[in-house]
């Protein structure tokens with residue numbers, strides 16, 4: 001049975017889709033069978049970020065409408081054969097989608113995969129509920145900015161009403177130079193405020209920024225963010241978290257690289 005992890009945030013644009021694609025890739029490269037499920041229907045981007053957008057034949061709405069089986073809608077990643085993406089609908093067909101339909105797709109896929117990563121839409125309304133109902137674990141993504149942290153807090157409190165076996169934080173777009181000069185909140189202080197463990201800290205990355213501007217795909221990201229995603233994947237896989245003892249060591253490794261802009 002697959003682990004079903006929803007990647008959520010409340011606030012939009014904090015890096016859920018980026019994280020879903022990168023984490024999926026790392027888990028798959030480590031030999032796991034992974035499917036990325038895009039339930040951000042209508043505003044979906046996972047296909048672009050994973051570079052499969054021109055290879056989609058069927059999408060999740062086609063599966064729901066019985067036009068194809070879930071297996072037929074899966075698109076295999078070119079570089080990582082154990083990574084698959086179940087794309088969302090191109091057109092805004094959200095009215096045709098209900099939670100039960102998605103849950104039955106997830107149940108079906110569960111039998112053949114190790115991980116199902118669910119890319120959740122922003123907000124806390126129907127799209128969010130739909131994504132969360134399919135999962136039994138959650139990664140809450142926030143940036144070190146007050147509005148994102150407030151939304152993460154709101155999401156954490158909603159998730160506490162769900163039967164999640166594991167809820168943890170990923171803090172994205174961290175600038176260690178700002179953290180050190182006290183111009184950005186320290187990720188470990190954020191975690192303490194939110195009363196959640198940290199699974200990963202992802203630095204602000206020029207490669208991610210540039211890639212998303214040029215062709216949208218994460219294919220050409222090779223900087224320190226990759227190391228951070230690798231660490232995140234290892235933590236998720238082994239059920240481990242970062243703690244204050246890791247603070248120095250972790251930051252020391254990425255320090256020299258993540259700070260300086262060209």
Ligand SMILES: Nc1ncnc2c1ncn2[C@@H]1O[C@H](COP(=O)(O)OP(=O)(O)OP(=O)(O)O)[C@@H](O)[C@H]1O
Pocket residue numbers: 009011012013014015016017018019040045120121122172173174202203204205206208209212225
């Ligand atoms: N660590 C990072 N460094 C630099 N840019 C990043 C980083 N993480 C994400 N981004 C950029 O931030 C933008 C938003 O990321 P993304 O689409 O993954 O967010 P999202 O939470 O899925 O958004 P939405 O709520 O709209 O679905 C993208 O342009 C992405 O390339």
Ligand SMILES: [Mg+2]
Pocket residue numbers: 016017018040045119120
């Ligand atoms: Mg997204």
